[in-house]
């Protein structure tokens with residue numbers, strides 16, 4: 001599942017998590033712990049492109065779609081994170 005997070009630095013992002021790990025994620029901007037935003041009313045979820053500093057093998061990668069992110073996670077062997 002993909003969940004939304006908001007960090008204390010003001011950054012909002014989404015991350016792919018197992019359901020038991022969904023409450024918190026690491027902010028891709030500052031690296032602090034970010035809380036999940038619960039948004040059950042949003043019927044259509046629009047992916048916001050962002051630079052992910054943790055997903056790439058050689059540094060930040062611009063993620064432009066959820067599919068691209070999931071492919072990158074698979075390539076890095078991070079699908080289960």
Ligand SMILES: [Zn+2]
Nearest residue numbers: 007009027030
């Ligand atoms: Zn942050």
